[in-house]
Amino acid sequence: MRPPRPPLSRLLAPLLGLALLGGSLAGCATRPPADDPEALEEFRATNDPIEPWNRAMYDVHQAIDTAVLRPVAVAYRAVLPQPVRTGVSNVLSNLRSPVILMNDALQGETGRFGTTLQRFLLNSTVGIGGILDVAKDLGLPPHTEDFGQTFAVAGVEEGPFLFIPILGPSNPRDLAGFAAGIAADPFTWLTYGNRDLADTLNYIRAGTTVVSTRESLLDTLDDVQRTSLDPYATLRSAYRQQRAREIANRAGTPDAPQGLGTGLGSTPSSPQP
Protein backbone atom coordinates (compact mmCIF):
# COMPACT_ATOMS: atom_id res chain seq x y z
CA MET A 1 0.00 0.00 0.00
CA ARG A 2 1.47 3.28 -1.15
CA PRO A 3 1.14 6.35 0.98
CA PRO A 4 -0.60 9.24 -0.73
CA ARG A 5 1.87 11.45 -2.55
CA PRO A 6 0.66 14.97 -3.02
CA PRO A 7 2.23 16.09 -6.30
CA LEU A 8 2.90 19.66 -5.26
CA SER A 9 4.76 18.55 -2.16
CA ARG A 10 6.77 16.11 -4.23
CA LEU A 11 7.72 19.00 -6.43
CA LEU A 12 8.45 21.10 -3.38
CA ALA A 13 11.01 18.79 -1.78
CA PRO A 14 13.64 19.01 -4.54
CA LEU A 15 13.03 22.72 -4.97
CA LEU A 16 13.54 23.30 -1.27
CA GLY A 17 16.68 21.20 -1.36
CA LEU A 18 17.91 23.28 -4.25
CA ALA A 19 17.24 26.50 -2.41
CA LEU A 20 18.95 25.37 0.77
CA LEU A 21 21.88 24.00 -1.20
CA GLY A 22 22.09 27.40 -2.80
CA GLY A 23 22.44 29.09 0.51
CA SER A 24 25.42 26.98 1.45
CA LEU A 25 27.18 26.68 -1.91
CA ALA A 26 26.70 29.92 -3.73
CA GLY A 27 27.97 32.06 -0.92
CA CYS A 28 26.50 35.38 -0.17
CA ALA A 29 26.02 38.75 -1.73
CA THR A 30 28.86 41.06 -0.81
CA ARG A 31 27.96 42.81 2.36
CA PRO A 32 28.82 46.50 2.09
CA PRO A 33 31.63 47.82 4.32
CA ALA A 34 30.67 48.95 7.82
CA ASP A 35 31.73 52.54 7.14
CA ASP A 36 28.93 52.97 4.61
CA PRO A 37 25.78 53.04 6.76
CA GLU A 38 23.45 53.93 3.87
CA ALA A 39 24.66 51.00 1.79
CA LEU A 40 24.34 48.74 4.83
CA GLU A 41 20.81 49.96 5.42
CA GLU A 42 19.93 49.26 1.81
CA PHE A 43 21.46 45.79 2.08
CA ARG A 44 19.27 45.11 5.12
CA ALA A 45 16.14 46.55 3.53
CA THR A 46 16.62 44.52 0.35
CA ASN A 47 16.78 41.38 2.50
CA ASP A 48 18.51 39.32 -0.16
CA PRO A 49 21.77 37.99 1.30
CA ILE A 50 22.01 35.11 -1.20
CA GLU A 51 21.24 37.32 -4.18
CA PRO A 52 23.77 35.70 -6.59
CA TRP A 53 22.14 32.30 -6.03
CA ASN A 54 18.65 33.74 -6.27
CA ARG A 55 19.51 35.44 -9.55
CA ALA A 56 20.80 32.12 -10.90
CA MET A 57 17.52 30.49 -9.85
CA TYR A 58 15.66 33.36 -11.49
CA ASP A 59 17.51 32.63 -14.74
CA VAL A 60 16.54 28.95 -14.44
CA HIS A 61 12.95 30.00 -13.86
CA GLN A 62 13.00 32.36 -16.84
CA ALA A 63 14.32 29.58 -19.08
CA ILE A 64 11.52 27.23 -17.96
CA ASP A 65 9.01 30.04 -18.25
CA THR A 66 10.07 31.01 -21.76
CA ALA A 67 10.14 27.41 -22.97
CA VAL A 68 7.06 26.02 -21.23
CA LEU A 69 5.02 28.05 -18.75
CA ARG A 70 4.40 31.18 -20.78
CA PRO A 71 3.63 29.42 -24.11
CA VAL A 72 1.19 27.10 -22.30
CA ALA A 73 -0.48 30.08 -20.62
CA VAL A 74 -0.74 31.92 -23.95
CA ALA A 75 -2.30 28.85 -25.57
CA TYR A 76 -4.68 28.42 -22.64
CA ARG A 77 -5.83 32.01 -23.08
CA ALA A 78 -6.16 31.61 -26.85
CA VAL A 79 -8.13 28.36 -26.71
CA LEU A 80 -10.53 28.97 -23.84
CA PRO A 81 -12.82 32.00 -23.72
CA GLN A 82 -12.83 34.25 -20.65
CA PRO A 83 -16.00 32.78 -19.06
CA VAL A 84 -14.50 29.27 -19.12
CA ARG A 85 -11.20 30.50 -17.67
CA THR A 86 -13.09 32.34 -14.97
CA GLY A 87 -14.97 29.12 -14.19
CA VAL A 88 -11.69 27.20 -13.91
CA SER A 89 -10.20 29.82 -11.66
CA ASN A 90 -13.38 29.84 -9.55
CA VAL A 91 -13.21 26.07 -9.07
CA LEU A 92 -9.55 26.30 -7.99
CA SER A 93 -10.39 29.13 -5.59
CA ASN A 94 -13.23 27.11 -4.14
CA LEU A 95 -10.92 24.13 -3.58
CA ARG A 96 -8.64 26.40 -1.57
CA SER A 97 -11.47 27.38 0.77
CA PRO A 98 -10.75 24.82 3.53
CA VAL A 99 -7.18 26.09 3.89
CA ILE A 100 -8.32 29.72 3.82
CA LEU A 101 -10.92 28.85 6.45
CA MET A 102 -8.27 27.29 8.72
CA ASN A 103 -6.08 30.35 8.44
CA ASP A 104 -8.96 32.75 9.03
CA ALA A 105 -9.61 30.78 12.22
CA LEU A 106 -5.95 30.68 13.28
CA GLN A 107 -5.70 34.43 12.84
CA GLY A 108 -8.86 34.99 14.86
CA GLU A 109 -10.52 36.72 11.93
CA THR A 110 -14.07 35.78 12.83
CA GLY A 111 -15.72 37.95 10.18
CA ARG A 112 -13.55 36.59 7.39
CA PHE A 113 -14.01 33.05 8.72
CA GLY A 114 -17.78 33.43 8.33
CA THR A 115 -17.37 34.85 4.85
CA THR A 116 -15.15 31.98 3.72
CA LEU A 117 -17.48 29.36 5.18
CA GLN A 118 -20.56 30.85 3.55
CA ARG A 119 -18.72 31.25 0.27
CA PHE A 120 -17.63 27.61 0.29
CA LEU A 121 -21.09 26.30 1.10
CA LEU A 122 -22.86 28.54 -1.42
CA ASN A 123 -20.41 28.16 -4.28
CA SER A 124 -20.04 24.38 -3.85
CA THR A 125 -23.80 23.91 -4.13
CA VAL A 126 -25.60 26.75 -5.90
CA GLY A 127 -22.36 27.59 -7.72
CA ILE A 128 -22.17 24.06 -9.15
CA GLY A 129 -18.99 22.79 -7.54
CA GLY A 130 -17.46 26.25 -7.45
CA ILE A 131 -17.73 27.03 -11.16
CA LEU A 132 -19.83 30.10 -10.45
CA ASP A 133 -18.90 32.58 -7.76
CA VAL A 134 -22.48 33.24 -6.71
CA ALA A 135 -21.33 34.27 -3.23
CA LYS A 136 -19.54 37.34 -4.57
CA ASP A 137 -22.75 38.61 -6.13
CA LEU A 138 -24.43 38.14 -2.76
CA GLY A 139 -21.98 40.46 -1.06
CA LEU A 140 -19.43 37.87 0.08
CA PRO A 141 -16.21 38.95 -1.64
CA PRO A 142 -13.30 36.52 -1.94
CA HIS A 143 -10.07 36.97 -0.01
CA THR A 144 -6.84 35.05 0.17
CA GLU A 145 -5.20 33.58 3.24
CA ASP A 146 -2.43 31.05 3.73
CA PHE A 147 -0.14 29.66 6.41
CA GLY A 148 2.67 32.03 5.44
CA GLN A 149 0.41 34.92 6.40
CA THR A 150 -0.68 33.19 9.59
CA PHE A 151 2.97 32.64 10.56
CA ALA A 152 3.58 36.35 9.92
CA VAL A 153 0.63 37.33 12.12
CA ALA A 154 2.07 35.05 14.81
CA GLY A 155 5.31 37.02 14.61
CA VAL A 156 7.47 34.75 12.47
CA GLU A 157 10.05 36.74 10.50
CA GLU A 158 10.05 36.26 6.74
CA GLY A 159 13.72 35.28 6.59
CA PRO A 160 15.92 35.96 3.57
CA PHE A 161 14.35 36.42 0.16
CA LEU A 162 14.29 33.29 -2.00
CA PHE A 163 13.56 32.84 -5.68
CA ILE A 164 12.33 29.32 -6.42
CA PRO A 165 12.01 28.14 -10.02
CA ILE A 166 8.35 27.63 -11.04
CA LEU A 167 7.06 28.84 -7.65
CA GLY A 168 8.57 32.29 -8.03
CA PRO A 169 9.53 34.78 -5.31
CA SER A 170 9.29 33.53 -1.74
CA ASN A 171 11.09 33.28 1.60
CA PRO A 172 11.52 30.53 4.21
CA ARG A 173 8.38 31.58 6.09
CA ASP A 174 6.14 31.59 3.04
CA LEU A 175 7.70 28.42 1.70
CA ALA A 176 7.00 26.63 4.99
CA GLY A 177 3.50 28.07 4.81
CA PHE A 178 3.12 26.71 1.29
CA ALA A 179 4.11 23.22 2.46
CA ALA A 180 1.81 23.49 5.47
CA GLY A 181 -1.01 24.53 3.15
CA ILE A 182 -0.59 21.35 1.10
CA ALA A 183 -0.32 19.18 4.20
CA ALA A 184 -3.39 20.74 5.82
CA ASP A 185 -5.51 20.62 2.68
CA PRO A 186 -8.18 17.91 3.00
CA PHE A 187 -8.27 17.55 -0.79
CA THR A 188 -4.61 16.46 -0.66
CA TRP A 189 -5.56 13.42 1.40
CA LEU A 190 -9.02 12.49 0.12
CA THR A 191 -8.68 9.23 -1.81
CA TYR A 192 -12.35 8.60 -2.69
CA GLY A 193 -11.50 4.93 -2.11
CA ASN A 194 -9.22 4.94 -5.14
CA ARG A 195 -5.65 6.08 -4.67
CA ASP A 196 -4.79 6.27 -8.36
CA LEU A 197 -7.82 8.42 -9.05
CA ALA A 198 -6.86 10.67 -6.14
CA ASP A 199 -3.31 10.97 -7.44
CA THR A 200 -4.59 11.86 -10.89
CA LEU A 201 -6.98 14.46 -9.54
CA ASN A 202 -4.21 16.03 -7.48
CA TYR A 203 -1.95 16.19 -10.54
CA ILE A 204 -4.71 17.79 -12.57
CA ARG A 205 -5.33 20.32 -9.84
CA ALA A 206 -1.64 21.18 -9.46
CA GLY A 207 -1.15 21.52 -13.20
CA THR A 208 -4.29 23.58 -13.68
CA THR A 209 -3.30 25.86 -10.82
CA VAL A 210 0.06 26.59 -12.42
CA VAL A 211 -1.47 27.24 -15.86
CA SER A 212 -4.38 29.33 -14.58
CA THR A 213 -2.12 31.38 -12.32
CA ARG A 214 0.42 31.97 -15.07
CA GLU A 215 -2.34 33.03 -17.45
CA SER A 216 -3.61 35.57 -14.94
CA LEU A 217 -0.10 37.00 -14.69
CA LEU A 218 0.56 37.18 -18.45
CA ASP A 219 0.03 40.91 -18.86
CA THR A 220 1.70 41.87 -15.60
CA LEU A 221 4.82 39.79 -16.18
CA ASP A 222 5.08 40.77 -19.85
CA ASP A 223 4.95 44.33 -18.66
CA VAL A 224 7.72 43.81 -16.12
CA GLN A 225 9.92 42.18 -18.75
CA ARG A 226 9.24 45.01 -21.17
CA THR A 227 9.66 48.00 -18.89
CA SER A 228 11.96 47.03 -16.05
CA LEU A 229 15.69 47.65 -16.25
CA ASP A 230 16.09 44.78 -13.78
CA PRO A 231 13.05 42.47 -13.73
CA TYR A 232 14.47 40.38 -10.89
CA ALA A 233 14.74 43.43 -8.62
CA THR A 234 11.27 44.56 -9.62
CA LEU A 235 9.70 41.17 -8.82
CA ARG A 236 11.55 40.99 -5.51
CA SER A 237 10.27 44.37 -4.44
CA ALA A 238 6.73 43.77 -5.71
CA TYR A 239 6.48 40.39 -3.99
CA ARG A 240 7.48 41.77 -0.62
CA GLN A 241 5.05 44.67 -0.93
CA GLN A 242 2.22 42.36 -1.97
CA ARG A 243 2.84 40.06 0.97
CA ALA A 244 2.96 42.95 3.44
CA ARG A 245 -0.42 44.07 2.12
CA GLU A 246 -1.95 40.59 2.22
CA ILE A 247 -0.72 40.01 5.76
CA ALA A 248 -2.16 43.32 6.93
CA ASN A 249 -5.68 42.29 5.79
CA ARG A 250 -6.40 45.93 5.22
CA ALA A 251 -10.01 46.87 4.64
CA GLY A 252 -11.11 47.99 1.22
CA THR A 253 -8.54 45.92 -0.63
CA PRO A 254 -10.16 42.61 -1.51
CA ASP A 255 -7.97 40.06 -3.18
CA ALA A 256 -8.47 36.76 -4.85
CA PRO A 257 -8.38 33.44 -3.05
CA GLN A 258 -6.24 31.74 -5.68
CA GLY A 259 -2.52 31.64 -6.16
CA LEU A 260 0.00 29.37 -4.61
CA GLY A 261 0.47 31.19 -1.37
CA THR A 262 4.00 31.88 -2.42
CA GLY A 263 3.38 35.10 -4.22
CA LEU A 264 3.25 33.43 -7.57
CA GLY A 265 0.22 35.41 -8.09
CA SER A 266 -3.41 35.52 -7.48
CA THR A 267 -5.98 35.75 -10.21
CA PRO A 268 -7.18 39.16 -11.29
CA SER A 269 -8.76 40.27 -8.17
CA SER A 270 -10.80 43.04 -6.78
CA PRO A 271 -13.67 44.99 -8.08
CA GLN A 272 -15.36 43.63 -11.15
CA PRO A 273 -17.19 46.08 -13.35
Next chain:
Amino acid sequence: MPDVTLARRLFLAALPALMAGPALAQAVDTGRATTFIQATGRELVAAINGGGSVAQRRQQVAAILRRAVDVDGVGRFILGRYWRQASPDEQAEYMRLFEETLIRNLSARFGEYQGVRFSLGRTQQRAEDDTLVNTIVERPNTAAFSLDWRVGEVGGQPRVVDVIAEGTSLRLTTRSEYSAVISRNGGRVSALLDAMRNQVSQLAAREGR
Protein backbone atom coordinates in the same frame (compact mmCIF):
# COMPACT_ATOMS: atom_id res chain seq x y z
CA MET B 1 -11.94 44.15 18.17
CA PRO B 2 -8.60 42.45 18.67
CA ASP B 3 -8.18 41.34 15.06
CA VAL B 4 -8.48 44.88 13.79
CA THR B 5 -5.87 46.04 16.26
CA LEU B 6 -3.56 43.26 15.19
CA ALA B 7 -4.06 44.04 11.54
CA ARG B 8 -3.34 47.70 12.21
CA ARG B 9 -0.22 46.84 14.16
CA LEU B 10 0.99 44.72 11.26
CA PHE B 11 0.23 47.46 8.82
CA LEU B 12 2.17 49.89 10.98
CA ALA B 13 5.05 47.45 11.01
CA ALA B 14 5.07 47.57 7.23
CA LEU B 15 4.98 51.36 7.20
CA PRO B 16 8.64 52.32 7.65
CA ALA B 17 9.21 51.30 4.06
CA LEU B 18 6.53 53.70 2.95
CA MET B 19 7.44 56.48 5.32
CA ALA B 20 10.59 57.54 3.55
CA GLY B 21 8.46 59.81 1.39
CA PRO B 22 9.65 63.24 0.37
CA ALA B 23 9.88 65.47 3.39
CA LEU B 24 8.71 68.36 1.25
CA ALA B 25 5.19 67.05 0.91
CA GLN B 26 2.77 68.72 3.30
CA ALA B 27 -0.53 67.47 4.66
CA VAL B 28 -3.25 67.58 2.07
CA ASP B 29 -6.97 67.68 2.62
CA THR B 30 -8.76 64.44 1.67
CA GLY B 31 -11.59 66.12 -0.17
CA ARG B 32 -9.22 68.33 -2.10
CA ALA B 33 -7.04 65.37 -3.03
CA THR B 34 -10.08 63.46 -4.29
CA THR B 35 -11.26 66.36 -6.43
CA PHE B 36 -7.74 66.76 -7.79
CA ILE B 37 -7.47 63.08 -8.77
CA GLN B 38 -10.91 63.14 -10.33
CA ALA B 39 -10.01 66.16 -12.46
CA THR B 40 -6.57 64.83 -13.41
CA GLY B 41 -7.96 61.39 -14.23
CA ARG B 42 -10.63 62.91 -16.44
CA GLU B 43 -8.03 64.98 -18.30
CA LEU B 44 -5.78 61.95 -18.78
CA VAL B 45 -8.60 59.74 -20.05
CA ALA B 46 -9.72 62.49 -22.43
CA ALA B 47 -6.17 62.91 -23.76
CA ILE B 48 -5.63 59.17 -24.20
CA ASN B 49 -8.99 58.53 -25.83
CA GLY B 50 -8.93 61.74 -27.84
CA GLY B 51 -8.27 62.16 -31.53
CA GLY B 52 -5.02 63.34 -33.02
CA SER B 53 -1.78 61.53 -33.74
CA VAL B 54 0.09 59.56 -31.13
CA ALA B 55 2.67 62.35 -30.97
CA GLN B 56 -0.04 64.96 -30.29
CA ARG B 57 -1.64 62.85 -27.61
CA ARG B 58 1.75 62.22 -26.06
CA GLN B 59 2.30 65.98 -25.86
CA GLN B 60 -1.02 66.41 -24.09
CA VAL B 61 -0.35 63.59 -21.65
CA ALA B 62 3.12 64.95 -20.94
CA ALA B 63 1.68 68.35 -20.13
CA ILE B 64 -0.88 66.84 -17.74
CA LEU B 65 1.74 64.70 -16.00
CA ARG B 66 4.11 67.65 -15.54
CA ARG B 67 1.30 69.58 -13.93
CA ALA B 68 -0.13 66.78 -11.77
CA VAL B 69 2.86 64.71 -10.72
CA ASP B 70 5.64 65.82 -8.39
CA VAL B 71 8.15 64.56 -10.96
CA ASP B 72 11.10 66.14 -9.15
CA GLY B 73 10.22 64.73 -5.74
CA VAL B 74 9.39 61.28 -7.07
CA GLY B 75 12.54 61.20 -9.18
CA ARG B 76 14.72 62.09 -6.21
CA PHE B 77 12.93 59.63 -3.95
CA ILE B 78 13.56 56.85 -6.44
CA LEU B 79 17.25 57.63 -6.88
CA GLY B 80 17.52 57.72 -3.08
CA ARG B 81 21.03 57.84 -1.71
CA TYR B 82 22.52 57.89 -5.20
CA TRP B 83 21.03 61.34 -5.78
CA ARG B 84 23.74 62.91 -3.63
CA GLN B 85 26.43 60.75 -5.18
CA ALA B 86 25.50 61.92 -8.67
CA SER B 87 27.19 64.95 -10.22
CA PRO B 88 24.98 67.96 -11.06
CA ASP B 89 25.17 66.98 -14.74
CA GLU B 90 24.10 63.43 -13.91
CA GLN B 91 21.26 64.73 -11.75
CA ALA B 92 19.95 66.88 -14.57
CA GLU B 93 20.29 64.08 -17.11
CA TYR B 94 18.60 61.64 -14.74
CA MET B 95 15.62 63.96 -14.27
CA ARG B 96 15.26 64.44 -18.01
CA LEU B 97 15.38 60.67 -18.62
CA PHE B 98 13.09 59.91 -15.71
CA GLU B 99 10.38 62.20 -17.00
CA GLU B 100 10.80 60.90 -20.53
CA THR B 101 10.54 57.29 -19.28
CA LEU B 102 7.31 58.05 -17.41
CA ILE B 103 5.74 59.66 -20.45
CA ARG B 104 7.02 57.14 -22.99
CA ASN B 105 5.93 54.17 -20.90
CA LEU B 106 2.44 55.57 -20.85
CA SER B 107 2.28 56.71 -24.47
CA ALA B 108 3.67 53.41 -25.77
CA ARG B 109 0.45 51.86 -24.53
CA PHE B 110 -2.14 54.31 -25.79
CA GLY B 111 -3.51 51.52 -27.96
CA GLU B 112 -4.13 49.29 -24.96
CA TYR B 113 -5.70 52.12 -23.06
CA GLN B 114 -8.27 52.99 -25.73
CA GLY B 115 -11.68 53.08 -24.14
CA VAL B 116 -10.26 53.25 -20.63
CA ARG B 117 -12.62 54.50 -17.94
CA PHE B 118 -12.04 55.13 -14.29
CA SER B 119 -14.19 55.77 -11.25
CA LEU B 120 -13.54 56.66 -7.65
CA GLY B 121 -13.31 53.64 -5.36
CA ARG B 122 -14.72 53.29 -1.92
CA THR B 123 -11.81 54.21 0.29
CA GLN B 124 -10.05 57.50 0.67
CA GLN B 125 -7.57 57.25 3.48
CA ARG B 126 -4.74 59.18 5.02
CA ALA B 127 -1.21 57.85 4.96
CA GLU B 128 0.91 60.07 7.19
CA ASP B 129 0.81 63.48 5.55
CA ASP B 130 -0.42 62.15 2.23
CA THR B 131 -3.85 61.05 1.10
CA LEU B 132 -4.53 57.82 -0.73
CA VAL B 133 -7.29 58.15 -3.30
CA ASN B 134 -8.60 54.84 -4.59
CA THR B 135 -9.81 54.52 -8.17
CA ILE B 136 -11.13 51.62 -10.23
CA VAL B 137 -9.70 51.45 -13.73
CA GLU B 138 -11.74 49.66 -16.38
CA ARG B 139 -10.69 48.68 -19.87
CA PRO B 140 -12.78 46.88 -22.45
CA ASN B 141 -12.37 43.07 -22.27
CA THR B 142 -10.09 43.22 -19.25
CA ALA B 143 -10.76 42.70 -15.58
CA ALA B 144 -11.02 45.98 -13.70
CA PHE B 145 -8.23 46.75 -11.30
CA SER B 146 -7.73 49.02 -8.34
CA LEU B 147 -5.29 51.91 -8.49
CA ASP B 148 -4.39 54.07 -5.49
CA TRP B 149 -3.05 57.57 -6.01
CA ARG B 150 -0.90 58.95 -3.26
CA VAL B 151 -1.39 62.70 -3.13
CA GLY B 152 0.87 65.07 -1.23
CA GLU B 153 0.96 68.83 -1.09
CA VAL B 154 3.96 70.35 -2.81
CA GLY B 155 4.37 74.10 -2.89
CA GLY B 156 0.76 74.61 -1.80
CA GLN B 157 -0.64 72.43 -4.59
CA PRO B 158 -1.81 68.82 -4.49
CA ARG B 159 0.54 66.60 -6.48
CA VAL B 160 0.67 62.87 -7.17
CA VAL B 161 3.69 61.41 -5.34
CA ASP B 162 3.03 57.70 -5.94
CA VAL B 163 0.77 55.28 -7.78
CA ILE B 164 -0.07 51.99 -6.09
CA ALA B 165 -1.44 49.19 -8.27
CA GLU B 166 -2.96 46.29 -6.36
CA GLY B 167 -0.75 47.03 -3.37
CA THR B 168 2.47 47.58 -5.29
CA SER B 169 3.92 51.05 -5.05
CA LEU B 170 5.45 52.29 -8.28
CA ARG B 171 8.07 54.46 -6.60
CA LEU B 172 9.21 51.72 -4.19
CA THR B 173 9.44 49.16 -6.97
CA THR B 174 11.27 51.54 -9.30
CA ARG B 175 13.62 52.53 -6.50
CA SER B 176 14.56 48.86 -6.06
CA GLU B 177 14.99 48.47 -9.78
CA TYR B 178 17.24 51.53 -10.27
CA SER B 179 19.26 50.82 -7.16
CA ALA B 180 19.88 47.25 -8.37
CA VAL B 181 21.12 48.56 -11.74
CA ILE B 182 23.53 50.97 -10.05
CA SER B 183 24.87 48.60 -7.41
CA ARG B 184 25.38 45.83 -9.96
CA ASN B 185 27.43 48.23 -12.05
CA GLY B 186 29.96 49.16 -9.41
CA GLY B 187 27.82 51.91 -7.88
CA ARG B 188 28.01 54.09 -10.98
CA VAL B 189 25.00 56.34 -11.59
CA SER B 190 26.15 56.68 -15.20
CA ALA B 191 25.36 52.98 -15.75
CA LEU B 192 21.73 53.67 -14.80
CA LEU B 193 21.64 56.66 -17.15
CA ASP B 194 22.93 54.47 -20.00
CA ALA B 195 20.26 51.86 -19.29
CA MET B 196 17.52 54.52 -19.13
CA ARG B 197 18.71 56.15 -22.37
CA ASN B 198 18.63 52.76 -24.02
CA GLN B 199 15.12 52.11 -22.74
CA VAL B 200 13.79 55.46 -23.89
CA SER B 201 15.11 54.90 -27.40
CA GLN B 202 13.59 51.40 -27.48
CA LEU B 203 10.23 52.76 -26.38
CA ALA B 204 10.46 55.50 -29.01
CA ALA B 205 11.35 52.96 -31.69
CA ARG B 206 8.41 50.73 -30.77
CA GLU B 207 6.10 53.67 -30.95
CA GLY B 208 7.43 54.52 -34.40
CA ARG B 209 8.54 57.87 -32.98
